Amino acid sequence: MSNTMGTITRSVALEMSEGTFQGLSKSNLLFHQCIIELIDNAIGAAIKDEPFYVNVIFNKINDGTVEVYVADRGKGMDFDVLSRALQLGESATTESRLNEHGFGLKNALATLTSGSGDFQIWTKSAEDGTVHRVTGPFKQEMEVISGVEFPESKFLPSNISTLIKLNVKLSFIQTVQGRGARSQNLSKLRLWLIEHLGVTYRGYLEWNHQTRNVDGNIDVSIKDDIKPVLPIKVPIANSTTVYLNDIELGGTTYNLRYEYGTLDKVRAETLLDGSSKVKYYYQGNQQSQGIDIRLGSRVIATRQLENVWYSYDEDNGAKVPLVRHNSYNDFVGELVIPELPRGVLTTINNKTDFNLNDEDWQKIFDELNKHKPQKRVKEYTEASLRKKWIEMIRATNPSDDVVDDMVVWGTGTKIDVYRKVHPSNEVIIYELKAGSGEPIHLYQLKMYWDGLVLNNINPSQGILLVQSYNEALADMCETINEKMTPPPLGGDSNNTSELKYNFKIERHVEKGLREEEQS
Numbered sequence: 216m217s218n219t220m221g222t223i224t225r226s227v228a229l230e231m232s233e234g235t236f237q238g239l240s241k242s243n244l245l246f247h248q249c250i251i252e253l254i255d256n257a258i259g260a261a262i263k264d265e266p267f268y269v270n271v272i273f274n275k276i277n278d279g280t281v282e283v284y285v286a287d288r289g290k291g292m293d294f295d296v297l298s299r300a301l302q303l304g305e306s307a308t309t310e311s312r313l314n315e316h317g318f319g320l321k322n323a324l325a326t327l328t329s330g331s332g333d334f335q336i337w338t339k340s341a342e343d344g345t346v347h348r349v350t351g352p353f354k355q356e357m358e359v360i361s362g363v364e365f366p367e368s369k370f371l372p373s374n375i376s377t378l379i380k381l382n383v384k385l386s387f388i389q390t391v392q393g394r395g396a397r398s399q400n401l402s403k404l405r406l407w408l409i410e411h412l413g414v415t416y417r418g419y420l421e422w423n424h425q426t427r428n429v430d431g432n433i434d435v436s437i438k439d440d441i442k443p444v445l446p447i448k449v450p451i452a453n454s455t456t457v458y459l460n461d462i463e464l465g466g467t468t469y470n471l472r473y474e475y476g477t478l479d480k481v482r483a484e485t486l487l488d489g490s491s492k493v494k495y496y497y498q499g500n501q502q503s504q505g506i507d508i509r510l511g512s513r514v515i516a517t518r519q520l521e522n523v524w525y526s527y528d529e530d531n532g533a534k535v536p537l538v539r540h541n542s543y544n545d546f547v548g549e550l551v552i553p554e555l556p557r558g559v560l561t562t563i564n565n566k567t568d569f570n571l572n573d574e575d576w577q578k579i580f581d582e583l584n585k586h587k588p589q590k591r592v593k594e595y596t597e598a599s600l601r602k603k604w605i606e607m608i609r610a611t612n613p614s615d616d617v618v619d620d621m622v623v624w625g626t627g628t629k630i631d632v633y634r635k636v637h638p639s640n641e642v643i644i645y646e647l648k649a650g651s652g653e654p655i656h657l658y659q660l661k662m663y664w665d666g667l668v669l670n671n672i673n674p675s676q677g678i679l680l681v682q683s684y685n686e687a688l689a690d691m692c693e694t695i696n697e698k699m700t701p702p703p704l705g706g707d708s709n710n711t712s713e714l715k716y717n718f719k720i721e722r723h724v725e726k727g728l729r730e731e732e733q734s
Contacts, residue, residue, distance in 0.1 A: 221362050222360050222361060222362040222363055223360070223361040223362055224358055224359070224360045224361075225294065225358070225359050225361070226356050226357070226358055226359075227297075227298045227301055227349075227356070227357045227358075227359055228355065228356050229301060229302060229303070229353065229354070229355050229356070229357060244322060244323070244326045245390040245391065246327075246383070246387055246388050246389075246390045246391045246408070247390075247391045247407070247408050247411040247412070248323075249322075249323040249326050249327050250271055250283075250285065250323075250408065250412075251411070251412070251415055252319035252320065252322060252323040253285045253319075253320070253323050253379060254269050254271075254285070254412070254416070254433065255313040255319060255513075256300075256313065256319060256320055257269045257285070257287035257289055257377065258289075258311070258313055258416075258419065258431065259311035259312075259313035260287070260289035260290045260291070260292075260311075260376075260377070261287075261289045261290070261431065262288075262289060262290055262341075266428060266429060266430060266431045266432065267287065267288070267289060267419075267430065267431030267432070268287060268288045268372070268431060268432050268433075268434075269285065269286070269287045269431070269432075269433045269434070270284075270285075270286045270287075270372050270433075270434045270435075270436060270441075271283070271284070271285050271408070271433070271434070271435045271436070272284040272285075272286065272370060272371070272435075272436045272437075272438070273401050273405065273435075273436065273437045273438070274370065274437075274438055275385075275401055275437075276382070278385065278399070279384060279385055279386075280382050280383070280384060280385065281382070281383050281384075281385055281388060281401070282380065282381070282382060282383075283327070283380070283381050283382075283383045283388075284371065284378060284379065284380050284381075285378070285379045286371060286372050286375050286377070286378045286379075287375070287376060287377050288372070288374050288375065288376050289376050289377065290341045290376065291338045291339040291340055291341050291376035291377055292338040292340065292347070292377065293340035293341075293342060293343075293345070293347075294340075294347055294359060294361060297336075297338055297347055297349065297359060298359070300320055301320075301321070301349065301353075301357055303318065303321050311557075312510075312511070312513075312554075312555070312556075312557050313513065321353065324351060324353070324379075324381065325353060327381050327383050327387070328351065328352060328381055328382070328383070329384070329387075330352070331352045332351070332352060332381070332382060333350065333351055333352060333381075333382060334350070334351035334352070334379065334380065334381045334382075335348060335349070335350050335351070335379070335380045335381075336348065336349050336377070336378070336379050336380075337363070337365050337366070337375070337377065337378045338376065338377040338378075339365075339375070339376050339377070341376070345361050345362060346361070346362070346363050346364060346365060347359050347360065347361045347363070348360045348361075348363045365378060366378070366380075369439060370436065370438040370439040385399070388401075388404055389404065391404055391407040391408050391411065392404070392407050392495075393407070393494060393495040394494075401437050402437065405435050405437060405442065406487065406491070406494075407494065407495065408435055409435050409442060409444050409445075409487065409488075410447065410487055410493050410494065410495055410496065411495065412433055412435070412444045413444050413445055413446055413447035413486075413487070414447045414496055414507070414514055414517060415513065415514050416433060416444070416446070416512070416513065416514075417446035417447055417448055417509075417514065418430075418446075418509055418511065418512030418513060418514070419431050419512045419513070420432070420433065420444060420445065420446035421446040421448070430512060432444075442488075445487075445488060445489070447486050447487070447493065447496070448486075449474075449497065449506075449507055449547050449548065449549045450478060450479040450480075450482035450483045450486060450497055450547070451474060451475070451476040451477070451478075451479060451547055451548065451549075452476055452477045452478065452479035452482075452596075452649045452650030452651065452682050453476050453477055453596045453600070453649045453650070453682060453723075453729065454474050454475065454476035454548075455474070455475055455476060456472060456473070456474045457472075457473045457474075457475075457586055458470060458471070458472055458473075459471040459472075459473060459579070459582045459583070462578060462579060462582060463578070464555060464559050464560060464575045464578070464579075465555065465556065465558070465559035465560075465575065467559075469552070469553050469555070470553070471550060471551065471552050471553070471579065471582075472550070472551045473506075473548065473549075473550045473551075473583060473586065474548055474549050474551075475506065475546070475547070475548030475549075475586070475588070476547065476548065476592070476596070476649075477545045477546070477547070477592045477593040477596050477649045477650060478497060478499050478544075478545045478546070478547045478593070478650070479649075479650035479651050479682070480499060480650065480651075480653075481650060481651035481652070481653055482650070482651055483497045483498075483499075496517060496518070497547060499544045499545060500544055501539045501540070501541060501543075501544065502518065503518050504518065504520060504539060504543045504544050504545075504546055504547070505517075505518045505519045505520035505523075505543070505546065505547070505548075505588075506518075506519050506520075506523070506547065506548035506549055506550055507519070507548070507549045507550070508549075508550045508552070508569065509549060509550065509551045509552065510552045510554070510555065510560060510562075511552070511553065511554035511555070512554070515562055515569060516569055520537055520539055520543065520588070521536040521537050521538065521539065522536070522569075522571070522580075523537075523580050523583050523584070524536070524537040524580075524583065524584055524587055524588060525537060525580075525584060537587070537588070540590075542590040542591050543588055543590065543592075545591070545592050545593040546588045546589065546592045550579070550583065552579075559575065560573060560575050560576060560579075561573045593649050593650075596649040597631075597647055597648065597649050600647045600649065600680070600723070600728060601619050601631055601632055601647050602619075603728060604632055604645065604647060604680070604726070604728060605617050605618075605619060605632060607726070607727065607728075608632075608634060612636070614637040614638075615634055615635060615636050615637055616634070616635040616637070617632065617633070617634045617635075618632075618633050619631060619632055619633070621633035623662075623663055623666025623667055623669075623670065624662070624666045624669075628662070628663075628666070630644050630645075630646075630663045630667075631644075631645050631646050631647050632644070632645035632647065641675040641676075642667070642672055642673070642674040642675060643674065643675060643676045643677070643678065644660065644663050644664065644667070644674050644676075644677045644678070645677075645678050645679075645680055646659050646660045646663070646677070646678075646679045646680070647680045647681075648679070648680070648681045648682075649682065650681065650682050650683075651681060651682055651683045651684060651685075652679055652681035652683070652684035652685075652688045652720055653688070654688065654691055656679055656681065657679060657688070657691060657692060657695065657718065657720075660677045660678075660679055660718060661677075661695065661699075661716070661718070663677070664677050664701060664716065664718075665701055665702055668701045668702055668703075668704055668705075668714060669702055669705065669706045670705075671704060671705040673701075673704060673714060674717075675717065676717045676718075676719060677716070677717065677718045677719070678718075678719050678720075678721055679692075679718065679719070679720045679721070680721055680722075680723060680726060680728065681720065681721075681722065681723070682722065682723050682729065683722060684720050684722070688720060689720060692718050692719070692720055695716050695718055696715070696716050696717060696718055699716060700713075700714060700715065700716070701714040701715075701716060
């Protein structure tokens with residue numbers, strides 16, 4: 216131990232060699248997964264009954280290297296807690312699931328710095344306000360200097376309790392991308408990171424109805440240019456909710472909620488910040504199909520399909536995982552598991568997936584297997600909606616003619632629902648969609664209308680029935696009604712009858728096709 220000008224330097228002997236940390240850096244973690252590990256620690260160290268705050272900051276040094284900071288305003292660490300945090304396989308604290316393995320901090324720092332790069336940690340003890348600093352790379356004996364000050368910079372937040380600083384290769388930050396050419400633009404890379412964080416921490420970032428607040432806030436900054444991370448919910452249209460009750464986990468029974476449905480591509484277009492589309496999750500392809508699994512407020516697995524659902528081999532009775540296929544592209548959902556004690560429903564050490572060797576997970580998957588994903592779930596859902604709507608019309612208007620096989624244009628194109636009202640003989644046509652309304656849906660309705668007019672049938676009304684729609688679509692509908700005209704009746708150009716479109720958009724809930732969704 217040494218003491219120089221008010222500071223105290225103490226050594227922490229690590230029980231692993233430098234080579235161990237070199238090995239950790241090759242554990243295939245991606246950039247965002249490393250950052251998530253550090254944020255998990257920050258949330259786990261939040262002050263009780265106070266919203267947490269985490270800020271991830273980029274400061275580009277040159278074309279190949281970026282300073283990355285992770286700052287939080289939690290409890291901080293005293294010397295003993297910091298010493299434990301540095302030990303591989305030992306958790307610094309025992310209160311939170313978010314840092315239960317004892318590998319996350321070391322794994323993330325080693326990976327972010329390629330196993331041998333520099334890093335610094337400053338942390339302030341909540342008891343006496345002493346600031347401790349430790350400098351990497353990892354080695355068998357780490358020096359902790361106590362009594363220092365936090366670094367000063369205009370882009371660092373105030374009232375920091377813990378600050379981590381690393382130099383990260385831009386090429387590694389680029390692993391945050393899911394596809395496409397690797398971007399050199401930090402602003403674009405930041406959006407990828409914000410998407411990952413918005414999905415992972417949506418349970419913390421969305422409104423908590425019990426506390427009437429959010430559990431915390433996360434920002435991602437490029438120097439002093441700050442962007443908040445907003446919660447990104449699964450864009451489910453026409454969802455079905457199943458409750459898995461009395462599942463025994465760790466000797467205690469719990470109730471789980473499973474919600475699934477069809478991908479709402481319109482909502483996915485604005486999920487990121489209310490105006491930008493997501494690029495990694497909920498893409499309507501084989502890679503992104505499946506469900507998210509959320510444990511408490513933390514999403515621990517996304518895009519799950521073959522790990523959850525299975526059939527049995529007829530010859531030997533072995534489990535055969537469900538195979539990804541384009542017919543599941545519109546299938547999305549979320550399994551929400553209550554907050555559980557540490558050690559129950561374990562994840563792998565870096566929390567990027569669940570531990571398949573844990574028998575409690577298999578209990579859950581066995582229950583979920585009773586609710587297998589529906590192939591072509593969007594088509595199935597819309598067919599169900601048509602059937603239900605026809606039944607509702609017939610129940611209340613038994614004299615009306617209502618069919619779903621009226622063909623127009625001679626191409627086999629069928630109107631979703633064709634209704635001839637008696638005794639007036641007015642014709643009403645319907646287009647039913649499972650998710651949010653899109654411009655193409657109105658044009659489908661217009662195509663049906665024009666086909667009928669050419670067949671000498673002039674509809675009185677065309678109704679688009681959707682789960683939701685925005686003001687822009689309502690304006691488009693109004694514009695079509697006011698400024699566009701159908702073709703001449705029967706296709707006769709000499710027919711001078713003045714025809715008008717009469718389109719309307721209505722929500723499923725307004726017609727009793729769905730119950731009002733609870734936010």
